[in-house]
Amino acid sequence: MNQYTPSQINRLQEDPAFMESNQKNRGATYSSPRDLHHSQEFTMDHQDRPFTPQSAFDAVELIGFDSEDTSSVHYSCTAVEAPIAQKIPAPLLSEINDMSIQQALIIKDILFTLLGLEGHYIQYSKTYNRSSINSRVFGPDFKIARNLDISLKTVTKRIIRIGKYYSGLTSFTQIYNDAAHGKLVQAFCHATATFFKQYIKILIDLEHEFHHNSKFNINTLDQILYQDVANKMSHMYSIAIAIHELNEERQNLPREELIDTRHRLETDMYTEKMRVCKGGLVLTIIRDRISAFKGDAISYQFLTALYDEVSVEYLSMLNKWLTEGRIEDPFDEFMIRVAKIPKKLQSVFQKNSDFYWNELYSIKEDGLLEQFRDTKIQNKIISTGKYLTMFKTCTGLHDFQYLRETLEGVNSLNAPDLNLKIDLFATRANKMLLKVFFEGYKFPNLVETFQTIFLLEDSSRIDSFMDSAFQDLKRNKFKISTSKVSRQYNEQFGSLLNTDCSTSSSKLAERNQRFTITVENFFKATEELISRKGSDTSNYDFKKMLQEHNSSEEVRNEVGKGHRSGTNDRVDDATFLSVDVTVPLSFPLNFVLNRQTSYQYETLFKFLFMLKFVTKQVESNWHDINTSTIWTEKTFPPKVQKWILRCRMLHSRILAFVTHLQSYVMYDVVESNYEEVCKLLDEYARQLSLAELGTNVIQSDAVLNTKLSSKYGMNTIFDERINSRKTTTITTTATATATATARATNESLSIHDLKVKLETYTTSILSDALLTRSETLLCVREMFYFIIQFQTYTIQMKKMLVYIHPGLYETFSKELPGKFNKPMDDDSVQQRLEYMDESFFLRYQKFGELLTYFLSTIRKVGERENRKLLELSDRLESCFPE
Template structure:
């Protein structure tokens, strides 16, 4: 069969194999160039039209003709990529201008036809995912319609003497032919993007850019209340990225009703499997995504009861993110819905047996967000019931407040009374076993067995509690955290590649290491007390650890260590108060009126210090902890009556509670934290000073000395002539402590007012209470 007698038929037997390996006369092929009648020697326009008409029929299925050939730049055998892009055609230069213009326009269809058929050859494979397979099916259906139109055109050519090239072009403006051009544009994007990804340098650049975008866009804030982006790029274009190309085409053709409707229908058909995966995720928390095309990426590494596992288990695939999922709140609802359901399944609940949801039909439907809200609300209600009715998380929180924030702290007062001496030892000499036994003994009776499940939840903390003597003091840890430098975000986002980003991060880490070495403040005897290192910890069990995370437990620990130190100071002052007000040595009617006045002044200073400590404790217990916990309780109480309360709100409330009490407890500002620590160090040193004066007081009075001589070391004698120097040392010591205390108290007042006005208004309440108690001027 010669080429000039080739007929187009509805069967693919001729068209298909010819296009797959079309004959070509270009280059050094086996086919010799056919001899042709020079078109410039033809007598008239009609002769040229007749000559070129048959060529156009060949061109429409991607073949060369006599007067229309492949461009020299196109070699159909050398590269699949060239066939995927499609051939350009070279038109005889002697052809009439009007025929040449029409031929140029019609030859574009041949280019698209070759591209689309080659695309089917190369991409109709599951390695490119189900979305591409659905696109291939739609392309194949469109090509069948296009080929049927060509058969009709060929029939007109052979049977209708009046059928012209102009009529041919008009017939080719039919809807299926226009759709062919739209499909070609989408295919070309896919092909070009895949070519771009074959270059490892391009892939490295894409990964780096995706990582930076992920850093900018991440909405992650916790284990069960945030969204983490997955910045990885697939080696080939598939899934959501293909759908995003179609979406872009939809946006570009909004002014063309025909093209717009075709693309919308194409999107809905191609995204059917994507929607099935979305519904499965929203209803069952399941991801059936063997080709990694879906919106959610799932990892399986790590322990299932670890909060870190759940924080990173499900991430939003940032590559190919569809515009329906651009809003952060939509991403959050999508990912949390499935994550909640997965937690339920991990706790042994068969979510497949639970009432279902109304499925999303297409991503273009107006009710998609309504269906998403319904699925989210269902999952939210299920997880709240699990945590608050099944695991009694409210009672667990109350238990944390009891043990870490020392609410109802009579047990801790008992522990502090019994462990005061041990807590005064250095970290290296203190016995952790002794402290643990004393602590457990203080709480043992209070945590006796009770059949009430809510009491068991509180007692769980007692059973899980562990104690330690940390390497650094509380102040050292706070200073290291608060003074740590963060990497400038502008510099991060301005990084040109991964190497420059690593260098930037390493320089920040090195600076922080040096900062840590410079800021470790442990250098006095007081700082060596183990009370600064004594810490309580609880390993929160699954699934409670999804709400009460490690970061929140660290905040609880900071509060516990801070309150422990305050209680230590309070107990120390109680001990020294009993000493200076009830001990015989201090109540003795000394003959020296100067000594009696000194004792009175010492008691006044001590009383002022006790007042300060008591005001601070009252402020922390009632103005900070209790006042902020009531806000959390209001939200927890609403769970009983309001089914729309979100677990995210509960998590946020707990997080806000802890961050607020940390700030209001003077633990988040380095200057304020250091002033408070120095002030209480002066108070402890003053306590030590007073507790060490028994021998001095005995030696100040002869009769008192006589009564207690047996208690003194051998050889100690009464020496009245030394009383003058002893009295001077007493005055000097008291004046020194008083001046330091007043100076540091003044610094505290200034800091409270400053930070209260710019950051934590509740600090102003403490400022006013202190000013009122010490008759200080409020300004």
């Protein structure tokens, strides 16, 4: 018995029934320190008003556990009801003048308080409510007897905060150690329970010292607790309170505040907030505390170890995603969310759709760790698992065991090589999927096929199609048989495939191409595209455009709705301006050549087809003007011959314009850009042929040929570098060089870069071909509408020449009496001559104005934005110097 502990404090009244009942129990009875004298006065830490506690009638019974030790505070805290037992109230501190006795009494109470219990002189505040979850998690505030010596009270106040922390953490563990709060909160609860085992052991040792060491005092108790317990307990308590407060805040928020109304399926970030505090939110709370205590080495070390312990499950999910493309997240804690596609959109978001894979996974904004705030890191993480999943889908594999790789995942979220490991796993995933594209699906051949189909690389079949369908293509699309035109196209492009049973991506693309005549013509569709998103076609919502494009009806054989058969033919309704070719691609090819890139290919096809058709039409009319019997008639009067010469000159200028423009687009724009794409694809193919399918991802020291300590020491790297140099041989040097070369080779392979460069390729052609800005598209439209109308004008003037020449009129009226039956009197002929002069002058003047407008526009845009257009401007200005 400690010399400072008076024996009369703990004595019991000798009730026979009580003594008889306790003889049956193993161990000895021990008086509870909870009973206080009814006149004992207490005070809160922050107030001095008197407090009179109620008398209690509890007897303490020591419970026998596996251990034989019954002297600990923990055992002495188990109470059973024994109403027949009566206790002697504790003495009043005001009656105890001996400081050593007061110290012994208060130390005994402190040992109870450190377990979150009340003592004789330290009791719960009145504000503590056991039925309140908040009160339990925050822990009780204790009040200390007023008459305790001030020096003892100061130390006691500092110590009993640990009891508050212990009680709060115990209640936190009881409430939050549940599946509803996720694995990470449970891991924190487990870390707390592990710490409590050490804490209880310390208390048992302190109690032993209190009973058997005569030199033990309250300052020693304070010092031991401060060194071994207080700092760690304070950190864990603060983290628990932060988790609880955030959890309470989230549960009390209305649903509309949890959901970001700006969120759409096509956004990259998932913005809806979690209802409870779990996952990354827990790690963020710990991480914030680590940042706040970076200057405290002891706290930093403890919090870092706690962070690693709590993040084990999160790290496991991250490694499964990076190595296998698999998400095991039963409690929705991981940073990646798998989209739940609404039923009404399931028809659009199919597994074989590029939209499906683009929107299937998204990064959760809520609880995103600081390490992953950089969008580049986010893209690498989300693409790594996605590509692995796509690889398994393409190959039908469920795992990668057959590759016999050595994969060492991320060891810690605080590891210095975290970003390096993510880069290595991203490189591995990119290489595996690219192998599928280039060696399995022969992706370069597919790009070559697109070049042929859409960009008219080999135009022989397109030329044959134009020749066979020329008359229908230049007519009103509502007055022709569109099925006939489609059949003529399929005959040209399908004849070579009828006997080809190849399943290669290029042959499948040729076989799947679909030719249609759409209601909306090329210029109108492109104008709408530009008006919605300015000049930046790369940011346009192509998903919406696709839906509208697919929903717009095709022109059928019958007259289109809303178009009367008697309506005059308009340039807008010319068939060749509404041709459309699509090539539906299946997964995974449509992931790289996605809908946006395909739509740009289709837009370019419409423009190139129009340009080629107009050039062909101008060349045909030019040949007619210079060789037909009507235009070359020698007996026309000089005035008419001069008119014919002027008409030929204007037509020659138009032909020069379309020829230069077609040459610029086909050679300077399409061909030059395609050469860069070919170089890119060849480089990808070369690197992939040198690379193995599997990849070893090991510790960063093996990759970088530098040794990083597993404990992330500060100087170990230099020591191990020096040691490694002593044992380095020529063989290891060669191996390291080969590894570094292979790694440098693999790092340049990226699915995303390939997609971006293909999109850039088509976007650059659109921009260089004047199709991405409203002002350039307008000048192209006005110029080509004039050229198309001028071809119609020359055909009309050919008939007019017959009406002003009596000899020609007599010949043709006999051969075609139904078409040449107008009067040939002098007044009528004179009126026709005047009309020919006036109409031609207007068209000659119009062409000059349009040419000036065209040149000034492309010059202005070329100097401001696109230097490529200056080449076309210089070429046309040299051709039309006036």
